[in-house]
Amino acid sequence: MNSAVLAFEDGTVYRGKPFGAKKTVLGEAVFNTSMMAYQELLTDPSNYMNILVMTFVEIGCYGINGEDSESDSIKASGLVVAGDCEVPSNWRSRMSLGEYLEKNGIPGISGVDTRTITRKIRMNGSLKACLSTDDISDEEAVRLAKAWCGIDGSNFLKDISCPKAYHFDDSAENIKPFELGGVHINTKPRTLPLFKCAAVDYGVKKSLLSSLAYSGFDVTVFPSGASAEEILEIAPQCVFLSSGAGAPSAAPEAAKTAAKLMEKLPVFGVGFGHQVITHALGAKTYKLKFGHHGGNYPVRNLETGKVKITSQNHSFAADAKSLENTGAIVTEINIEDNSVEGLRHKDLPVFSVQYHPESAPGGAGAPYPFDVFYELVKKNS
Template identity: 45%
Template sequence: MKAILALEDGRTFEGEAFGHFGTTTGEACFNTSMTGYQEIITDPSYRGQIVTMTYPQIGNYGVNPEDAESHCPHVRGLVIGELSPVASNWRSRQSLEDYFAEHHIIGIEGIDTRALTKHLRSAGAMRSCLSTELSAEEAIQAAKDSAPMEGSDFVKEVSIEGVQKWEGESRLWTIPNPSTGQEGNYIELPEVKYNIVAYDFGIKRNILRMLRQAGFEVTLVNSRTPAEEVLAMKPDGVFLSNGPGDPAALDYIHAEVKKLLGKTPMFGICLGHQILTHAFGGTTYKLKFGHRGGNQPVKDLRTGKIAITAQNHGFATDGDSLSDNVEITHINLNDDTIEGFRHKEFPAFSVQYHPEAAPGPNDATYFFSEFAELIEAFR
């Protein structure tokens, strides 16, 4: 079936639909990752977005439950150059097309993704409509009528209800290492050393896995949970997760996080970093086309080391809005945007990118150890 992607500025792209049929709207953006399409599709941070994959062929290795970053897809739609006709991998349980059909997600292939990406880079991420039933003019109007990303609160749609202890897997999946005598794909996890509370703004499962692998037991709480209730749990620390939407629209979260400052060690990732920005008294702004992919170079100003990082965000911290009590620790080498900071008085730090990757490089996994060290120092 024919499909059309229409942007709010009037540009349109025609292709073939796959998965589900109908009409959807969302912010058009692009991701430069070469692999990991399933993790991207199921990342709650993509709520409200129609994602373009710049890698030309998607779906090659199918879909499997172990690689999902949440219980369902969160993208509004997916734009690709070519859908692989074969899903070939020993772990594959389902084709991408069948997965989209099951979850009612619209995909479109046969798009010139290079042209679309170049357009979004020059014009900026914008509202869009993906449809199998509207004319070009109707789809453009639907894009214009859809809600902008600025001011949106998608966190309320993806956060859990109530309080939940993350049970997770009891063993760690890994590649067998015969030199150590390991034969299977699983090894036992380390003992629990710390009990922490994690605010679920749309947390990825691999963050939870990495925290558990670093010795943390995690209790998840809803994004609306008051600081008093969190402190009553007497956690060793508090984690602020990734999530979707505009961080400036989350005043109710900023207020509670601000109450936690100085009372418990805190570590934030992505949206958690932006929320800490506001809790510190700073502000955030929307990037022209965001950082989405697994090849963003970040410099650690404390050591001079450079890491290649996985990122997924459309907003950033305004460095000029931060007080002298905040030390900028990491910057993006492509555009000098702030990628990490720490508070000089309170035990709190964060990074704008994803040290847990999934997908992407593992250069930055050391932050989970730094969180443990911060907790030990606070004790």
């Protein structure tokens, strides 16, 4: 069996066992600390052009099912694991992780020391990388990694946004929270009455739209390039700016459109949408050293003092200093590095969060951002 190669722009090379598709890909290597949800992570458009390095020791144990994907295909460039489970065991499983990668044309490498790789990324920052299951040399893999343009300064919106507007399917079967017989995870009914919401797709996850719809919104999704005038034609009562991928500073048109919408309607942004709002206010974003990718990031609400554990998946953050004198208030910060995790406008019905509220691991008693949005729209209708 040929070995797979993972090479970084600094010349470091790892060899391991290939699985998935036979292919050579480029991307930014980011480590993710989640123990589960590899299917969701692979299909999350926020991971577009990312080579995922999973820190947990074995990935693929419960296989792949037909319900948990966040989009119509894998969006990550490749997958790096210490061990891949070839014989998954779960009542929902339909295929193994390796079979899923191969079906989607995505290469993977296993049998490498992901702890060493993670430490490398933490020490040096996110690195351009080449992952290949083809028969290429170490030197060629390093050359390809060095030659790749990288994520900083890149606009990926046309690659991951929907091609045209559509109404999100809010049937009970499509938006209901996950249920398991005898276990009451979420017993809250859908919020009514519904408000008409325009969601701008910068690379939105299905679970974001499901959570939005379940929280009391009738959602129409627009492509990232839609103008404010096109969005306002449907007479929405509010606007949702979704998560996504790429550098927010490379999407000035998105910020211009958001600025126009913020003057007319309540607006809520998540992830990339939070960064778009930052730029729409005239502030700046910056690239984090190695990003926040995982399900265990503590966030403190500066207005209540409460702390919650959040799921995050981003490489850029809002610059707190530049938000001064823009009319915005920083409402939440990451306890680990004090980066901005939330903001709201002093006068306009506008707020945003950097983390993913639809994937919240914990924080009982903390306000659910979608419910906050609903009350904000209700107040301003």
